[in-house]
């Protein structure tokens with residue numbers, strides 16, 4: 088027997104209701120915030136004598152003739168006359184109801200586009216109804232919709248939602264900034280945007296400068312800031328191990344010993360961010376910090392020092408990287424640094440042999456492995472830490488929210504049995520532009536390494552047509568003759584791995600023929616892991632002069648002797664991706680270059696955004712500037728990869744133009760939370776309802 092609990096009477100859901108749900112229009116407030124795409128003016132009747140060709144008009148006229156013609160195509164032709172002139176209405180698809188309404192003698196109200204047809208004026212498939220009834224006072228909204236959801240149904244639903252939604256004021260008195268112009272209430276703003284009066288300037292609505300739009304932007308950004316603030320407070324209420332490293336801990340001198348062993352001094356920027364992380368780790372609230380630094384700025388050693396702080400205090404650390412090659416490179420580097428200190432590092436990856444994996448899992452569970460390095464394998468359920476205190480995620484933007492949460496979920500307990508949350512350090516070479524950092528990532532602390540290690544020479548970037556391929560191959564010859572190494576990156580055609588592969592293989596053969604006496608290697612994503620490793624090791628060890636690869640080298644690999652990178656079909660890569668790739672060279676003291684080779688395909692010229700990307704690459708090497716332009720070219724949705732995380736993006740505010748509102752919301756949110764907690768709660772509830780927070784890391 089099935090029981091139906093109170094308030095959940097079984098309801099049949101109509102296709103239109105289902106479509107509403109599909110649009111995410113569940114609550115009254117969701118409906119009220121579903122704004123029109125555009126408007127139609129049905130407030131006026133135009134005389135046929137006054138209309139011109141192509142005009143969208145509404146007329147009122149009498150049907151003088153109505154007939155179905157049976158020519159090559161059956162159609163309904165209706166002649167109407169409004170006293171000033173005549174017009175033909177034509178319907179290629181029609182129902183008996185058409186004929187019934189459009190019967191001779193009937194007065195009808197018709198809306199459509201006027202065309203000067205062969206036999207005089209006509210409207211094809213106009214909308215119509217019996218004339219009479221008051222004209223609407225406001226413009227008619229046309230909403231974004233989906234199949235199965237007619238405008239009329241949606242309009243009624245939206246008006247219903249707007250009428251029922253609680254739109255009481257949540258802004259504290261005096262909060263509206265003077266520079267913003269007149270204050271409109273939320274109700275005024277929404278009622279206006281759903282049904283503007285016909286005399287309004289649509290330009291101000293379209294460019295979102297209208298006071299009604301200002302109100303919505305302010306509301307939305309404030310909701311975002313308040314929810315992030317809430318997330319931050321929630322995090323502060325959690326407990327993490329207090330990592331007293333150095334003198335207080337069981338292994339006081341690990342960091343000092345690593346610093347002494349390194350062949351270089353930390354840059355000032357590295358020292359500063361390392362100290363910031365150290366301060367976080369000594370707090371009992373979980374760290375939630377993003378370490379950003381351009382490619383080659385030296386994030387790995389900072390991560391190693393953070394790991395040592397954790398180990399000095401007697402806890403375990405985990406480091407996760409998005410690809411096996413990258414994870415392996417970290418592993419090797421970290422083993423090289425930690426083994427001399429007498430520390431054990433465990434390796435975890437999906438492709439590992441069962442016995443090796445069992446040994447790793449045992450060492451992790453027993454706490455013998457002080458550091459665990461690996462791929463996604465690190466967050467699998469089977470992996471049990473004895474006492475995990477710090478989780479480090481490299482190239483954080485490559486991981487989804489769920490994966491980051493899973494790593495945070497590997498919690499330990501303290502002596503009193505309370506659950507402890509691990510500290511979280513995320514690293515990224517794709518800097519987050521300021522406005523994004525302040526909005527979507529507002530609940531994150533950010534440290535930036537804004538200085539490259541000394542002795543790096545700038546990378547010269549050249550944008551070159553594919554037609555000059557021979558010159559480039561000759562240039563590679565010069566580089567390898569002087570003992571330098573070269574990357575050749577092959578195009579990315581996502582639809583077809585097979586074509587990628589053929590292309591890479593052909594280039595590989597071409598370069599082998601052109602460079603007798605030098606080793607040219609090939610690396611692509613379909614190769615077995617073991618083979619990939621062998622190739623990578625040969626290149627890293629200097630036995631291989633040229634490495635032809637598909638984008639598997641995209642992130643993180645570090646071969647300081649590589650001084651030239653050629654990117655084939657550079658026009659197919661995204662800007663951040665190009666920047667990451669280019670960062671593989673210029674890591675040593677030798678002068679380095681990056682050649683962006685493009686092909687215009689069938690067309691005479693490159694597309695506009697492709698050209699903008701390549702130009703940006705040639706003009707700047709500054710990762711922040713690149714990220715800013717990338718945001719400009721792609722928009723925040725793609726930049727954030729929000730679609731994969733499923734969290735809502737800003738719908739009304741635009742970070743590129745609404746920085747002033749962002750600053751306002753940032754200032755107001757903490758004041759509001761302290762002084763008007765009720766209003767703050769109401770505001771967030773209204774905007775986010777059951778949904779989770781806005782996008783965050």
Ligand code: ADP
Nearest residue numbers: 351352353354382383384385386387388540645
């Ligand atoms: P990324 O920030 O891109 O991850 P890495 O951590 O891979 O950069 O560092 C790039 C290279 O610079 C490595 O070879 C690393 O050993 C070296 N390096 C890091 N810090 C310094 C420093 N302060 N001085 C000189 N070389 C450094």
Ligand code: MG
Nearest residue numbers: 386387481643
């Ligand atoms: Mg790195």
